[in-house]
Amino acid sequence: MLDGLFRPRAVAVIGASANPLSIGHIVVRNLLDHEFKGPIFPINPKGGSICSIKAYRSISEVPDQVDLVNISIKAEYIPAIIDECGRHGVKFAIVHSAGFKEVGEEGVRREREMVEIAHRHGMRIYGPNSQGIQNSDPEVSVYANFTFVPMKPGNISIIAQGGGMGELLKLHLSKVGLGHRLYCSYGNECDLTMPEILEYYGQDEGTRVIMMQTESFKDPRAFLEVAARITPHKPILAIKAGRTPEGSVAVSSHTGSLVDQAAMAEALYRKAGVVQFTDSDEMIKAAIALACQNVPRGRRLGLITNTGGPGIQAVDEAVSRDLVLAEWSEAGRQRLEQSLYAEASCGNPVDVVATAGPEHYFAAVDTLLKERDTDMVMVFLVTAPFVDLDGIAERIAEATADAEKPVVVVVETTDRWARLIERLRGAGLPVYEFAEDGVRALADMVRYGELQRRPAAEPPALDVDRQAADAILEPWVGKDTFLPQTEAYRLLAAYGIPAPALAVVSGPDDLDEAVREVGFPCVLKVDSADVVHKSDEGGVVLGLETREQLEAALATMRDRFRSAGTRFVVQRQAPSGCELILGAKEAPGLGALVMFGLGGVMVEVLRDVSVAVAPLATPEADALMRAIAAFPVLTGVRGRPGVDLDALRDLLLRFSRLAADHPAIREMDLNPVLAYPRGEAPLAVDVRIRVR
């Protein structure tokens, strides 16, 4: 339990000083200004007082039990101080100071020493190189943090790796008059981990929405397990810093992590039901909506506006975010027509016109909320000088008071009518500045709803022969090499992954049997760990139709690849089909990721791929397929048949299980897989498997 951190009964500040620009001073000031509900103990070797509070020379002199200390002294002195804190019964230390892992070898050693000492006392270290925490719960009101955004109670909690991003997230909440609940920016994560804190947020009853920013995952498996437990009852909105290769380099130089974790983050978020964002502003605005409105049950949006242009902006944004414009029932349309001005437009958007008053807004909102086929409502309102704005706010608030469906409002006005916005916010309605903002917030709520409602499932039982696969892999493990084609195909066969018929030949004497087994047309391929890019090196001949062609091709190829013992495979040529690519890659700390995409342009130029954590459950395999932009190709477009999705799903399940069962596999590509119309199994036409 992290109550000692987030609900401390007393806080000591080690490094508190009279210098108002020092971190220690600012922490004392922040605790004091936000009326921390326990005693604050500034610690300073010189004693005296800081912000009118008696300062103690050391933690040992503090007369009370202290749950939490904030430390901002030089890194080299910290291990000894931790020991003293431990002896005094301190439970948590927030280390603001830098000078640890991020400065190299010596820092790493110091960090390790500090943690060992802490653990000896049953104490935990938060940070180092961190901002600290906040809890706005009025019973605690702890601002153990040196930053500057004023804290006020709210129900959105923030957990950020980087202090700058954490600060930015709460800053915008503060700017629109909202507070936050828990806050932490956790820095180096040397001891207390992000998943532990996230779990605490999940259990905190005052937290309705969690916003997080992550630069790199120290323990992705733990994050996955914690997040998956939270998202069914509480949304987690997340930004992964470094989604582009260049951004990823920037992350590395900022945190010292070595691998690009963007694909892993996408897979983790999808599996855990976390809503991913790339834009911080959009994430904050979605959090605001989720903090005060219910999650929509579907994608059908009802729009109300009092002016045309922004209504069209809303429609364009909604459609491009895959929302659907709701249609009204006959009764609903009649009520709109009877309740609104004659010049109003009763389609979707409902244009109540600029002169609409309180009753018109009430009728429009109330009608749409009661429409069975409407899942959510957005109201756009430009303040006209000739209408009763207070009345409009009042009646919108009344119409939405008991609504189970979410409502967001966009108000276009000046400071002169700011009270309209205050009144609407006071009624628990999110209010935005641009029509696009409101639509995006709703679309993001829809994304959460769909993740929340997605079927939970375990990877299914499959008739795979794990032992046979172990036996195939065993001789190669530890060699850091590519499996020969024959072994690779045997491995696929052990997991029931279909491939064209295959035979191995060393020379012309083997051809008779190969032809019997494989037939024509066939393909001849060199099979050597030294030849990785077979096609580029002339190691593949396609479309062999006769025994003579095959023999000639073999002769040429033996000439080209002369090394002793080189073998070749003869493989039945698969009929042309829909080209797909499946990939698997080890993901340290998590297991393996699988990647899916359409072959050719879609993967190579447009990077239209989706990723997931192996092994896949059945709904996850479906989601993996649906996640690519080119998915309609698989279901069939413009009269062309689609592919057998059941068979493809089965292949994905088996492939992902193979990757997950055998950590010896570092990388595995089926490129291409050819998929066929219903009734025909897809075929893994080429395979490349690298073992560690």
Added chain:
Amino acid sequence: MLDGLFRPRAVAVIGASANPLSIGHIVVRNLLDHEFKGPIFPINPKGGSICSIKAYRSISEVPDQVDLVNISIKAEYIPAIIDECGRHGVKFAIVHSAGFKEVGEEGVRREREMVEIAHRHGMRIYGPNSQGIQNSDPEVSVYANFTFVPMKPGNISIIAQGGGMGELLKLHLSKVGLGHRLYCSYGNECDLTMPEILEYYGQDEGTRVIMMQTESFKDPRAFLEVAARITPHKPILAIKAGRTPEGSVAVSSHTGSLVDQAAMAEALYRKAGVVQFTDSDEMIKAAIALACQNVPRGRRLGLITNTGGPGIQAVDEAVSRDLVLAEWSEAGRQRLEQSLYAEASCGNPVDVVATAGPEHYFAAVDTLLKERDTDMVMVFLVTAPFVDLDGIAERIAEATADAEKPVVVVVETTDRWARLIERLRGAGLPVYEFAEDGVRALADMVRYGELQRRPAAEPPALDVDRQAADAILEPWVGKDTFLPQTEAYRLLAAYGIPAPALAVVSGPDDLDEAVREVGFPCVLKVDSADVVHKSDEGGVVLGLETREQLEAALATMRDRFRSAGTRFVVQRQAPSGCELILGAKEAPGLGALVMFGLGGVMVEVLRDVSVAVAPLATPEADALMRAIAAFPVLTGVRGRPGVDLDALRDLLLRFSRLAADHPAIREMDLNPVLAYPRGEAPLAVDVRIRVR
């Protein structure tokens, strides 16, 4: 000249009343409150005074020359009033009232009558169903408009079809403390047109940036010509309402226009050098940057931050918008290392760290601005409580004072340090709230720069036989039909568009000659205006290798298409190549649009197409090809050869010229065109041409 509208010497307000909620009253109040530099003449049949200004019973009684009248009386009375205004020498009438075109037949008649009367007096009508205009030039200060956003001088001018969008654009400028220059929301456009107003904006010396919103183009050709004259010296930023099919329906119901103009808008904007936006917030923020900063000469961005996370957000956003992270010279890097704290990071982003002071910022900004390979700079700054913020603002302002390169600043702070933002804005720097905002503004400036610098060119001279084409089309014009294949290919040939060899056959007797002309392998197709979807109806047989196969195919097909006189074509089968689609479509009021895309999935599923106005100039043909996401396929990916881009460009030029030269062509598709590696001309394998 529209000086009478935007720089009136006197304004009369017809329909001015004592009721403070009436439009007439609000217009008088707005003119008065904003200190209009000429006299205001309220007109009210009852006389008296309005807002302490003497009201006249009619315009005829006004003692002065009046340039502009605002009219908000009932529509039915307006034509007579216009006549009276005309006789009194009024030059422009802003008609606020609704009740014209948008209400049907009677309104259309009234609108026509009103315009006819006005023209008799040499007077022009603005609107109807419109908000009005503003000009913040202190010499004029005219707020002839009934809306509520306070006006203050600025250098961004706004022209919006919809009042709600226009208001929203100036509202945000006002919220961030900026003003605007000219403003108009032009409504029904019954007489005075958007291009006329736009031209005036282009010539207005106080206007540095133009923002516009359009719902439908009444005269696209005029817009194109005017906008193309403005964009070389002044950016036009534009939103086209209704970019999605649903949004387009919303536009229709709002404005009464009938066709989806989204594709046309895209083509117009590209040709005219207008920067297109979909998000209103983003457009406004780009306008703010362009209003005070120079246009970047390239895509190379230098980032400065004092905290990691938002720096990474900036990098991710920059890369996803095709900006490039600049690299520093050795000298630049050394200066950074010498000037900044030891723990600063001197890559890109430069992380000056949270404790950086004025001199660090000055050194970082000054260094980056002087780097030869840096085109623009963004500074992200979270206010740390322990640094000299005034000094930082001062030194950033100094470093950027004479910069030719654009600089934008993102400040993360509370109201407590709002003066920092004021100081930076005062120095002519745009300041944003989120890192992503700053990057997007720069990326949008880059888009403008690239449009501005794009080579100007006329469509080239081509060896086409226009007369021959006219002769081919002549017998079909007026029949609203598809051309027979033979005629369609003759038309392509007249414009030098390459296609496989072709022969026409009516029966088996023609086969000998056809085989001589075409050879094998060949394709047999039915050629009938009644059979539009030939493949679907069994009217195409591919891969005929011998005379026997051809004969058999012809017999079957004659059996299938029995109508007397049905002809067939034998066409050489083109070798497989890169499948492309070219389309042309008439665009009323503009001529023709051409469309380009990769065949198959890319067009059908991903809608990855680009459009342009016909005929194309050479750089436009290049831009059309580059505009599709799959463009790298054409240059070659992963060792696969690209296509002959010169030959493809030539084909695009000819195809677009054919569409432009012959308005009788309503639609024309080459689907597919097969393109080949360098040295081989692309072939139009199938063609469909519809004439009016």
